[in-house]
Amino acid sequence: MAIRDRMSGNEAVAYAIKQINPDVMPAFPITPSTEIPQLVSTYIANGECDTEFIPVESEHSSMSATLGSEAAGARSLTATSSCGLALMWEELLVAASNRMPCAMALVNRTLSGPININCDHTDGMGARDTGWIQIYAENNQEAYDNFIQAYPIAEDVRVHLPIMICQDGFITSHAVENIELLEDDKVREFVGTYKPEEFLLNPGKPMSVGPYSVSNYAMEARKNQALAMEAAKDVIIEVADRYRELTGRGFGFFEEYKTSDADYVMVIMGSAAGTAKQAVDDLREQGIKAGVLKLRVFRPFPAVQIAKALAGSKAVAIMDRCESYNTNGGPLGSEIMAALFREKVSTEAVNYIYGLAGRDFTVESVYGIFDDLKQHVEQGKEFDQFRYIGLRE
């Protein structure tokens, strides 16, 4: 029997960490992820798990220590947000290129400036090309579920890549919701014991991690890293299937909410998907065929699957909680439009920037977007293909 409880997203992730009982957690506090290392160190102090907690002097150090202990052979993780993730930038790429299957709880918060502590996806999107797997959650339950699946994905021999489990700062990290938890023994059986084949503290089997590479090797190494990210697609689906068998919950690359017959689809990631679903329910009552494609896996990017899922629609709103400053669209907008082009899917696509630095995103915002799409399709109304929603003007 699953355990019914109520928890914030941070509590849910800290509880998952306690159940997984990893070997090492170096961490440095930063809002809104601070509670995760705080709660884990409380579990350790109470003897509820025996993870080695390393209080470090910065996020540069927490990521360095995480990948160092992972290389040594210890299952390792850290947690951070915003500027903390930015300070880890160099080590994020080192962890991925050294093929370290460590984990991170990322609680999404915007980056300066203007300085602000609230939710958007600027931090995670900034790390989108660092070679980490990135999985996003709509709610506390998904943050918990995704964290339990982190190591089985990252540690699979076909993958060996670091994994970032993301949730929206404050919106899910601090809001308390009902949640279903697994029993400890079921979590440990699902996650398994970490048995790396090669690791530094392995007597009689010396090795080096992260050697200097001249030009004759580096390009080939990166091809191998990209192939591991490609292989992660199969592994993510396999692990999600196995998790669904255990719990009855969860999705593969994305959740398709009322999309099968939808004329208009909103593609969205994170907590705002809940708002979009509520608006879709309301619009369905008025006879408007609206749907939501909630993206769960952003890296590796399931381009072909997204394009295929959108093929039957008349128009699509692609929602980015991040400004790219490239004058061409947000990260999701750019990548999904490229995917539609490559797969020769000819649905209309509009890219919206929403919810920056904690700006509210409401069901009314969603009604307006679907109305835009409808007017565009039915009356040929022209508007910018890349625009802000919820902006005062």
Place this chain on the structure above:
Amino acid sequence: MRTDINKINEKSAYYELTEGLQMYAAATSKQFNTGEWRTNTPVFLEEKCKQCLLCVPVCPDSSIPVVNCKRTDFDYDHCKGCGICVKACPFGAIEMREGQ
């Protein structure tokens, strides 16, 4: 399966390399002749040397070999010519010479 790194060279295809370019062997840095980087060269003046061994631990490249408690001539395959040993020597038994 441990990949025999001696079978890997600069003509190996990507699928022949190890994961993350990990090296499955010990003390492989010996095979990397960092001495090629040297622009100035320390010269050991054996007649002035008192065998105090102050130079040995300060060498960042472990390029001052010690045999039977006595330092010998430099390992020029790995000495980068940083000159720290020259500063450490109280007896003027090491001099820097310009060039390789």
